[in-house]
Amino acid sequence: MEHSAAVWDYKTAVEMTKDWNGIDHVVLRSPQGASLRVSMHGGQVTSWRNEQGEELLFTSSKAIFKPPKAVRGGIPVCFPQFGNCGLLEQHGFARNKIWTVDDNPPPLPLTDSQGKSFIDLLLKPIEEDVKGWPHSFELRLRVCLAINGDPSLISRVRNINGKPFSFSFAYHTYLSVSDISEVRIEGLETLDYLDNLCQRERFTEQGDAITFESEVDRIYLSSPNVIAVLDHERKRTFVIRKEGLPDVVVWNPWEKKSRAMVDFGDEEYKQMVCVNGALIEKPITLKPGEEWTGRLDLSVVRSTFCSDHLDFQTRGL
Template identity: 80%
Template structure:
């Protein structure tokens, strides 16, 4: 698909509105009724609904819904770090910055645009960012919704001035599920993980699936590219597919 066709696809299938704080958000829709909302505050997906209008992402009722405070829920973008280390704020600053719609994104494979409702967002390093993290970068994010309602996020980080830097990155996804005791995660069997409740001590997963009886805060290492989250009470299964991100981040019960 050529660039002009991709732009037409974007205009036909998206809408820019205001969120509860008056901040611009992009609404993606499919003909079947699925939708996703992406705030320019943090490039954060704050809602993802299937064709029946059922919400699939969790947002805490206790969150402070006011910029620049990060929203606790949806899919926060963690960059240039995941976790809390060094002088940077928790999970980096990208989730607390205002992004812009990228009107001239670099080309992506044609099949990433075909039949999808999507938006490209852009964050460039600011003087404020350079003070706490002295590197120049461009961070791009494409959020797309297929005609079947599948949600995809693709990120690309560009080094602007050539000064080498290292970073960590995560999609800190909050899935909306029923009673946590009804949840089962498959695909992490036999993997090593770092347990953040035990000073990041390394263990090996022994169960045939992950279930929850108490708080869990782990990072599973070198995980497979497909993981299933089964919600028995709602008879719903989330399939999480990934490329380029080797680990599966923290799993919480609160």
């Protein structure tokens, strides 16, 4: 169903493929066997597998893999807005567009490519985009897979317009979990959040961790750069590290909303949670020629139910 041509270097592999809709994909592999799959549809990471071949990201069994519908799962790139406001579609247009490989990206620090497999992608506005958001920009995305199997995403937005513009941004990260009732998120305690289930009313987190018993849709503000998502049943902790993304969105649709979504299984809310590095409360404004950078790094460590023993400093996170 796919055809491919592999291109190898001395440590890593970058494989170009097409899916059943003829949409280009890139598969990045580590020497130990971990992999990332990136679709040109949305510049979206659609799969992250560890060395044992286990899928670490959630994608709905009912996801639609054909533009202009966004893919339900993986890591959609939300730009130039997150949410549903104005003339743009929900979460902006970037996740619905066909991106291209960036053959001539501006340089990034050597550490963002050395010893890693990576791909540089580019999105520029088309006439349809300008009608709803009349600005000229370049959105670049570097997707990396480190030797140890950890992915990183680095986005850069440049204003090539004649006037300033403002935008919001999010990496809408769908994590695969054993059972949402066995999941807790640590690192967001005592923070203020905007509750999307209450017209974005502002509250303060009272719990020592976030757990799930019903629908959750919150934007945590001015968050730390390291967040832990603990999966008790699998004794696995996702560690999310971010830069340039001060907010964190936590979302699980629960039963009622799951049944209302055509591209989401009725019971699939039990196997996923979205924890998004985001820039929402205070949108970025870029003057002509200015550039913004946002970064997301993911890793997985073995854990017990409590992450008190997780020392992010000694782990180099």
